[in-house]
Amino acid sequence: MGNLVQAELRKTTTTGLWWGLLIPTAVLALGWGLATGLLGQFFVDFASSSDVDEVSDFLGVTPDQWKVSLFGMARAINISTIFPMIFGAMAISGEINRRTITTTFLTAPSRMHSMLAKMLVYVLWGAIYGLVIMLFVGLGVVFTSSAGQLPDAGGWAMLTLVCVMSSILMTMFGVGVGALIPNVAGTIVLLLLYFLVIENVLHGVLAYLEVPSVIGFLPNGSINGLTGSVAVDLFLSTAGVVPPEIEDVLRAIAGAAGALDWWWSGLVFLGWAGVVFAGGWAVTQSKDIT
Amino acid sequence: MHDGSGLIAVQNLTKQFGSVTAVHNLSFTVSPGSVTGFLGPNGAGKTTTLRMLLGLVKPTGGTATINGRPFHQLGQPGRVVGAVLEAQGFHPARSARNHLRVYASAIGVPDAQADQVIGLVGLGSAADRKVGGFSLGMKQRLALATALLGDPQVLVLDEPANGLDPEGIAWLRTFLQSYARMGRTVLISSHLLAEVEQTVDQVVIISRGQTMFYGPLEQLRQSQQRRVLVQPSDINALATALRAEGVHAIEQLPDGRLAVSGVDSRHVADSALKAGVSIYGIQEEQVDLERLFFQLTSGQYAGHAPAPFKQQGGWA
Numbered sequence: 001m002g003n004l005v006q007a008e009l010r011k012t013t014t015t016g017l018w019w020g021l022l023i024p025t026a027v028l029a030l031g032w033g034l035a036t037g038l039l040g041q042f043f044v045d046f047a048s049s050s051d052v053d054e055v056s057d058f059l060g061v062t063p064d065q066w067k068v069s070l071f072g073m074a075r076a077i078n079i080s081t082i083f084p085m086i087f088g089a090m091a092i093s094g095e096i097n098r099r100t101i102t103t104t105f106l107t108a109p110s111r112m113h114s115m116l117a118k119m120l121v122y123v124l125w126g127a128i129y130g131l132v133i134m135l136f137v138g139l140g141v142v143f144t145s146s147a148g149q150l151p152d153a154g155g156w157a158m159l160t161l162v163c164v165m166s167s168i169l170m171t172m173f174g175v176g177v178g179a180l181i182p183n184v185a186g187t188i189v190l191l192l193l194y195f196l197v198i199e200n201v202l203h204g205v206l207a208y209l210e211v212p213s214v215i216g217f218l219p220n221g222s223i224n225g226l227t228g229s230v231a232v233d234l235f236l237s238t239a240g241v242v243p244p245e246i247e248d249v250l251r252a253i254a255g256a257a258g259a260l261d262w263w264w265s266g267l268v269f270l271g272w273a274g275v276v277f278a279g280g281w282a283v284t285q286s287k288d289i290t
Numbered sequence: 291m292h293d294g295s296g297l298i299a300v301q302n303l304t305k306q307f308g309s310v311t312a313v314h315n316l317s318f319t320v321s322p323g324s325v326t327g328f329l330g331p332n333g334a335g336k337t338t339t340l341r342m343l344l345g346l347v348k349p350t351g352g353t354a355t356i357n358g359r360p361f362h363q364l365g366q367p368g369r370v371v372g373a374v375l376e377a378q379g380f381h382p383a384r385s386a387r388n389h390l391r392v393y394a395s396a397i398g399v400p401d402a403q404a405d406q407v408i409g410l411v412g413l414g415s416a417a418d419r420k421v422g423g424f425s426l427g428m429k430q431r432l433a434l435a436t437a438l439l440g441d442p443q444v445l446v447l448d449e450p451a452n453g454l455d456p457e458g459i460a461w462l463r464t465f466l467q468s469y470a471r472m473g474r475t476v477l478i479s480s481h482l483l484a485e486v487e488q489t490v491d492q493v494v495i496i497s498r499g500q501t502m503f504y505g506p507l508e509q510l511r512q513s514q515q516r517r518v519l520v521q522p523s524d525i526n527a528l529a530t531a532l533r534a535e536g537v538h539a540i541e542q543l544p545d546g547r548l549a550v551s552g553v554d555s556r557h558v559a560d561s562a563l564k565a566g567v568s569i570y571g572i573q574e575e576q577v578d579l580e581r582l583f584f585q586l587t588s589g590q591y592a593g594h595a596p597a598p599f600k601q602q603g604g605w606a
């Protein structure tokens with residue numbers, strides 16, 4: 001197994017795809033960090049200047065101490081992890097497209113061995129992408145927010161943890177989908193459509209039907225819940241007593257409407273990744289490589 | 291695990307792709323120590339058979355084993371069998387050396403082995419170029435290098451001569467023969483008998499997914515009747531004399547000569563002398579394996595092909 005992991009790692013480092021996707025990831029993360037930081041700062045300035053006493057009463061602290069950057073960071077992480085998911089999606093579909101899968105299967109004890117080795121290597125890449133995303137989102141936010149809006153050291157650590165976890169899970173999900181739909185273009189189009197359009201529409205429908213809690217069990221709902229719930233938790237921990245209605249609004253702002261606790265969210269999404277990978281494995285296992 | 295015998299055994303192998311029967315109840319064995327040719331026209335089922343042997347295509351029926359085991363039970367297959375297959379891909383952005391290093395780690399051999407095989411197939415000077423810029427022949431050489439990485443006991447090659455220059459084909463021929471002489475097993479497919487005729491000792495000939503001939507190439511040669519081509523002074527007199535002796539397989543060739551089957555040149559010369567016919571030229575025809583191969587693999591036409599020649603002879 002160690003041999004196969006090394007082989008899969010070499011596959012990823014001997015072509016330019018890893019940095020070809022990492023650069024736009026970093027740019028996107030930085031852009032979202034800057035934009036949400038500015039937006040948060042603008043909102044705080046507005047709240048401080050006008051008489052929104054009721055809100056500050058609710059939150060128990062003055063607006064300049066609201067850690068609004070957390071929401072932007074959660075959003076920025078969610079959008080940026082689309083890239084590691086695409087990187088993962090090309091792991092198996094790319095090999096099928098280029099027909100290198102033949103040699104891969106000829107040199108592995110079994111197809112399952114190949115797929116597991118790939119998964120391990122892509123978990124590592126997911127972590128690397130996650131760290132880069134956190135770095136650039138953080139840079140963007142720090143650059144545009146005043147100190148009062150930023151989390152403390154513990155908050156940064158917690159956000160980094162969920163960002164890396166989220167990136168790893170998204171990569172794993174991509175690997176599974178790439179095995180399930182062995183076509184690079186088809187896989188990428190489907191993933192983008194689903195994560196950027198389909199599920200967002202679905203969220204609207206579920207909210208309209210007044211069953212928002214279902215959202216937390218959907219793939220995008222749960223992965224957003226992982227980062228969003230942490231952002232809301234961190235925000236609330238410094239904000240005093242907040243009524244449930246406001247908390248729902250805060251969750252929506254963090255992109256975690258209807259989401260479960262962060263660790264539950266992570267487990268739900270891990271479940272989705274597992275289901276997709278199992279499906280991809282079943283397809284790959286019985287496939288004729290001609 | 292596997293028995294280390296180097297034996298390939300294909301038994302009642304069948305593959306159905308939807309309504310297409312690619313391979314039908316195919317059986318043969320390949321032993322170590324010789325090069326076996328796996329022959330058949332395009333679409334005969336060669337690639338499908340080899341891919342079933344290598345665990346890439348699931349058979350509809352029957353079994354294919356290497357060293358007594360199906361492919362997925364070989365443990366570390368890269369060290370037992372090396373394969374060059376049609377439509378085997380390379381990542382265009384990866385260099386030849388990096389390609390080999392990827393699979394060297396998968397098989398568990400040191401990187402030095404990658405550098406060694408790349409030199410062996412003559413790609414040393416192109417080792418650090420991206421495979422995307424390689425010619426078909428260079429890719430074929432790289433595929434062979436990949437197959438040799440694990441120093442395998444069994445070598446399976448699907449139409450390896452495709453795209454190779456004459457020099458490459460000659461090199462491959464000697465290489466495969468010496469590989470087999472080390473006591474290893476070599477199975478090589480081709481749609482042209484002439485291409486592998488000088489390389490192989492054994493042949494398996496298939497057509498439409500079924501075995502047509504299976505055995506030593508020498509046996510195939512001997513099964514072909516040799517013809518005596520003779521240029522007599524009087525065609526009809528010689529034909530009559532031969533027919534009187536019970537020799538009936540006589541054809542007139544377009545160039546005016548007679549082709550006599552079933553007897554040797556001496557017999558024909560003696561008959562001519564007795565009939566008082568002069569002989570201006572006589573020779574025994576070389577065995578035309580390609581024609582035989584054609585007859586074996588396109589059975590339905592075999593009976594009709596020689597007919598136009600017979601009709602030309604006025605004496606028939």
Ligand SMILES: Nc1ncnc2c1ncn2[C@@H]1O[C@H](COP(=O)(O)OP(=O)(O)O)[C@@H](O)[C@H]1O
Pocket residue numbers: 290307310311312313330331332333334335336337338339
């Ligand atoms: N994946 C496939 N799907 C459908 N038919 C196939 C497939 N692969 C091969 N065939 C068919 O099986 C037959 C044998 O093909 P193949 O094994 O490639 O022959 P060969 O290698 O001798 O030229 C052909 O009729 C071919 O069209």
Ligand SMILES: [Mg+2]
Pocket residue numbers: 333336337338376448449
């Ligand atoms: Mg073929």
